[in-house]
Amino acid sequence: DVKVTQSSRYLVKRTGEKVFLECVQDMDHENMFWYRQDPGLGLRLIYFSYDVKMKEKGDIPEGYSVSREKKERFSLILESASTNQTSMYLCASSVRDITYEQYFGPGTRLTVT
Amino acid sequence: KQEVTQIPAALSVPEGENLVLNCSFTDSAIYNLQWFRQDPGKGLTSLLLIQSSQREQTSGRLNASLDKSSGRSTLYIAASQPGDSATYLCAVMTTDSWGKLQFGAGTQVVVTP
Secondary structure: OOOEEEOOOEEEEOOOOOEEEEEEEOOOOOEEEEEEEEOOOEEEEEEEEOOOOOOEEOOOOOOOEEEEEEOOEEEEEEOOOOHHHOEEEEEEEEOOOOOOOEEEOOOEEEEEO | OOOEEOOOOEEEEEOOOOEEEEEEEOOOOEEEEEEEEEOOOOOEEEEEEEEOOOOEEEEOOEEEEEEOOOOEEEEEEOOOOHHHOEEEEEEEEEOOOOOOOEEOOOEEEEEEO
């Protein structure tokens, strides 16, 4: 069965803290994605990776960085958390075949105070 | 840039009625279209994926159609049940997107017993 896991369901951090969100997939997928979801704005792509050590900016990369040292793991880093980064963060992965079907993790609700 | 629209934003139907959810997109150069379901506070669950060469896909009570020339997809859910209450999102992958999806804002569905 397809599985994407995220390190935390809920996270509360203070302004200025460095925050790591971890995502792991067990499907040997090449592509991995980080989105944030906000009421009224929908899902927006932050970063994606199509291979180990490769990364590409999405629509809203400002204030974020990513790391992909192993194929199964994709980390999202908030270098200095701010209150406007309070959001639901969703990780997804997809295989690079004819479908590119994306599978999502359960999400991390991050609150920055 | 691809724009994806879902109308209506919210829908309430009595149990047993058929559900019809609409998705429109502006750029017909799509690779595929994916329908997702999201329960409150949770991640996305993939329901159906339609390749650009296909007209429809079916899974159980769900049927999704695709008309590329008019930029539309419709998700039909037959004989709705209270358990179908959720937000339904469509997402489009264009041919030059490297596997990235562009999401609509979703339709929130409530099925009343």
